[in-house]
Amino acid sequence: MHHNHAAVVLDLSANGIGIIRSLARKGITVYAFDTEKPYKIGRSRLATCGICPSPLTEEQALLDFLITLAKSKEHKPVLYTGADDYVTFMAKFRQELLHYYLFILPSDELIETLIDKEKTYQLALRHQIPVPKTVKIPSEEALLQVIPELTYPCLLKPVRGHEFRKTINKKAFAIHSEEELRAAYDTYRAHGELILQELIPGDNHCFYKVATFYDENMRLLALFTLQKNHQFPPEFGTGAHIVSRETPELTELCLPFFKELHLTGIGMAEFKKDPRDGVYKFIEINPRFWLTHSLTGASGIDFAYLYYLHLTGQHVKPQLQQTNGVKWIYLVRYYLTYRQKKKAGEMTARDFWRGFRGKKEYALFAWDDLMPFIRSTWSHLKNAWKRRKEN
Numbered sequence: 001m002h003h004n005h006a007a008v009v010l011d012l013s014a015n016g017i018g019i020i021r022s023l024a025r026k027g028i029t030v031y032a033f034d035t036e037k038p039y040k041i042g043r044s045r046l047a048t049c050g051i052c053p054s055p056l057t058e059e060q061a062l063l064d065f066l067i068t069l070a071k072s073k074e075h076k077p078v079l080y081t082g083a084d085d086y087v088t089f090m091a092k093f094r095q096e097l098l099h100y101y102l103f104i105l106p107s108d109e110l111i112e113t114l115i116d117k118e119k120t121y122q123l124a125l126r127h128q129i130p131v132p133k134t135v136k137i138p139s140e141e142a143l144l145q146v147i148p149e150l151t152y153p154c155l156l157k158p159v160r161g162h163e164f165r166k167t168i169n170k171k172a173f174a175i176h177s178e179e180e181l182r183a184a185y186d187t188y189r190a191h192g193e194l195i196l197q198e199l200i201p202g203d204n205h206c207f208y209k210v211a212t213f214y215d216e217n218m219r220l221l222a223l224f225t226l227q228k229n230h231q232f233p234p235e236f237g238t239g240a241h242i243v244s245r246e247t248p249e250l251t252e253l254c255l256p257f258f259k260e261l262h263l264t265g266i267g268m269a270e271f272k273k274d275p276r277d278g279v280y281k282f283i284e285i286n287p288r289f290w291l292t293h294s295l296t297g298a299s300g301i302d303f304a305y306l307y308y309l310h311l312t313g314q315h316v317k318p319q320l321q322q323t324n325g326v327k328w329i330y331l332v333r334y335y336l337t338y339r340q341k342k343k344a345g346e347m348t349a350r351d352f353w354r355g356f357r358g359k360k361e362y363a364l365f366a367w368d369d370l371m372p373f374i375r376s377t378w379s380h381l382k383n384a385w386k387r388r389k390e391n
Contacts, residue, residue: 012042015082018294022304055089070100084162104265132198159193232333240333295328298361330363
């Protein structure tokens with residue numbers, strides 16, 4: 001295998017750190033960039049890191065920045081991202097970037113659909129994929145029309161989550177009454193369009209993900225499935241403790257769906273298994289690397305490296321058989337989740353320590369790259385202390 005092409009990673013969250021480490025440890029030169037705040041926390045000694053213009057507010061400056069970087073390299077770099085803001089930027093400037101970089105994305109139309117939760121819901125319905133009941137509420141009049149039909153609890157979610165979380169750092173809000181719904185709608189509608197969705201019962205263990213890597217001709221090069229054990233925050237959050245687990249019935253549902261969508265490149269779909277009927281209900285698709293992707297390498301299917309090899313014209317044998325039972329642990333989030341669940345009587349100290357048994361991959365902790373772990377842990381603990389003080 002040759003590693004003549006550099007890699008450029010647009011993301012310095014734990015997601016981007018996972019990409020950096022996968023590639024750098026194989027001898028690939030890696031450059032990684034993000035806006036100032038994530039850069040300060042996530043910069044890694046395994047890559048040349050820096051601050052880049054914002055994909056939301058400085059599009060042209062970011063495009064010029066990336067073109068200038070690529071022109072300084074002998075070979076086209078491989079371009080990676082793990083964040084929706086950069087995906088939409090790459091899609092918008094696809095043709096300009098392809099002159100200088102190697103990457104695969106789905107069509108612009110599909111990307112636009114997948115970052116909009118209401119459009120994604122309609123897409124799943126058209127393809128007969130089971131989904132929780134969902135309704136868009138673009139106005140107060142629309143809200144008044146649906147209130148008589150609602151059952152509680154339900155979820156209030158932003159239509160475009162990655163934009164909403166720039167000002168309100170929450171994925172969803174549990175609503176338990178009409179009064180609570182009216183108040184929440186009045187509070188959050190100024191930050192973006194909202195949808196109401198059926199709340200599927202069940203704890204964190206009911207969440208599953210299917211990830212794929214399809215080439216330009218929709219040949220499946222990598223397949224991976226996982227189950228969530230814990231997330232942070234516990235109610236509506238992102239992964240804190242995950243395990244690799246083959247789920248054939250979910251794979252059988254997803255692969256024809258992805259083929260029909262023509263989901264080229266990296267894709268990850270999330271489902272929640274409804275304990276009432278045992279049906280996997282569709283939540284979302286991300287057309288990019290996802291937070292827990294570093295678990296794939298520890299489980300025998302390294303998505304980040306396979307992506308590099310394919311795009312640099314090297315033979316890639318499809319990797320469709322994973323190692324099950326490998327754990328992925330975001331230490332500080334796992335600890336904070338344990339603290340909350342312990343108070344609620346949902347988790348014991350014994351449960352917490354049992355979570356470290358067996359083969360595992362840490363989201364950020366690594367002896368050869370400690371500082372992202374230290375900075376992220378300090379940031380999480382400081383924010384947790386602030387929230388506790390406010391309450």
